[in-house]
Every structure is written in structure tokens, then in C-alpha cells.
Amino acid sequence: MKLVLTALFAVAALPSFAPQRVGASEGETGGGAAAQDKDAPVSYTKDVLPILKASCFECHNPKKLKGKLDMSTYALLMKGGKQKSPIVPGDPDKSILIQSVIGPEPEMPEKGDKLKPEQIAILSRWIKQGAKDDTPK
Numbered sequence: 001m002k003l004v005l006t007a008l009f010a011v012a013a014l015p016s017f018a019p020q021r022v023g024a025s026e027g028e029t030g031g032g033a034a035a036q037d038k039d040a041p042v043s044y045t046k047d048v049l050p051i052l053k054a055s056c057f058e059c060h061n062p063k064k065l066k067g068k069l070d071m072s073t074y075a076l077l078m079k080g081g082k083q084k085s086p087i088v089p090g091d092p093d094k095s096i097l098i099q100s101v102i103g104p105e106p107e108m109p110e111k112g113d114k115l116k117p118e119q120i121a122i123l124s125r126w127i128k129q130g131a132k133d134d135t136p137k
């Protein structure tokens, strides 16, 4: 299972990192900018989506809809499920999505490995920065 998730993550990350490779010849820094610099803008497409894909899509997709929540697009994630929207832009503490993944025994993901602190930090910062959509049109 872990391998499958890792593979999914790799596939999800590839297209979004590809453009950065163009300038990488001058010195590969590795990892997204958001993972390195606490003030760097967090991208929904490059930083947030791969985390949700790897850990949450399994149950929150158009076919499974656990908690009536589909996370497969920005619009559906923001719309939310049974409860109000899981994201309160600007306020990670009030966002159910963050509440569901923090603590010693997080509610989410309901099964499987819990999110790493760095991943939670990325999600929180994205919300704090306004939870902006940068899905390519």
C-alpha cells in the first residue's frame, strides 16, 4: 500500500515539477520552494494537491465520497461535504481539514499513515495565505 501511495505521489508531482527543471541546471535545490522557505507562497496545484492525492483521494473522490466530501477538484474541496466547507481561507485553526489531520490520533486519513508535520505545515500555510486556486485553466 505504501508503495502504491508513493507511486501515486510521484506521478502527481511529476508534471508540476517539470517546468522548474528548466532552470535547474544552475543548481538543483530539490523539493518545492514551499517546503524550503516558510514565507514562500504555497501552490494549490504543486504543493497541496499532491498531499491530498496521496493521502485523501482514496476515500474522498467522486465515487467514494466519504463524509460526502469529494476533494478531486479545488471547487469541490471548497464546497465541502456533510459539514460546512473544510477550508476557511486565512484561518487554518477554524478549517476542519486541518483539525481533522492534527493531534496525536488524527481523525484523517481514517486509515493509513497520518500526515507528516511538514505536510500539515504546507496545508496550513496554504490556507493562511488565502487558500488560493492556481489550477491551470
Ligand code: HEC
Pocket: 052, 055, 056, 057, 058, 059, 060, 066, 067, 068, 069, 080, 081, 082, 083, 084, 086, 096, 097, 100, 101, 108, 109, 110, 111, 112, 115
Ligand atoms: C480510508 C478512508 C479515508 C481517508 C483515506 C480519508 N478520509 Fe476523510 N473521511 C472518511 C470518512 C469515512 C468520513 C466521514 C466521517 C463521519 O462522517 O463521521 C470522512 C470525513 C472527512 C471530513 C469531514 C467532511 C464533512 O463535511 O463532514 C474531512 C474534512 C476529511 N474527511 C478530511 C480528510 C483528509 C484531509 C484526508 C487526507 C489527509 C482524509 N480525509 C482521508 C474517510 C477517509
